Amino acid sequence: MNTFALRSTARTASPTRSGRARTVGIWVVRIGLGAQFVMGGAAKLAGDAQMVAMFDDIGAGQWFRLLVGILEVAGGIGLLVPRRPRLTRLAAAGLVALMVGAAITNVGVLGTAPTLPLVFGALAGAVALVRR
Template sequence: MTTAAAPAAHPRALAVATWVGRGLLALVFLGAGASKLAGDPAMVWMFGEIGSGQWLRYVVGGLEVAGAVGVLVPRLSALAATGLALLMVGATVTNLTVLDTPPWSTLALLVVAALVAWAGWRRLLSPAPARERALPSDT
């Protein structure tokens, strides 16, 4: 016996929440990525503290800007949000182990990115709605 998946209780609410999350991610990561790419002194100092070299600042900044743009493109939003969530995993670990700073902001962004990714993959991987076959007209 097979059962059909129940439709979302409030698909419009999920869509609105997803767009709000995507907008938030785009704003935050566009700003953060741009500051890294522009060489903001705080970012230069932070990546110096990490000890990996400034090349990582450019890589992370580029990925953040790409993710910010990607979450706004419906076909790319799930992949972009997944990438941003993975960046936030790395940022959280770095905050805890290297920088010895509280991880609350990175964890909050991780949660938002994970929820946006989940909603996007759910939408992309769900079967296409069954379309009714058009009946030939009688005229």
């Protein structure tokens, strides 16, 4: 094999700077979102007074708070599992659906701005798309 073939193979085998930056960037988003969803879900599961009051205002019952808490914790953990793109994509897509529901509930039931669920949903959507 000639030296040109060795050099070109070595170049294509190593990750590029932009590839590494993309990988680091998506991990930063995954870790941030994962932590946020795990903490938010844990607050719902622990019966935080604000969460209990919010779900009372929603009127769906406290079972719904527990369901949302379980889904948030599971989705947050799913974002953090390395080398499982299908699981990450599924977790991110589930969190997008959850955040769409949260945004609709914020506007239609609670009368609050949907900014936070929309931002978290958009970030989760980006993770789902990148992990294809």
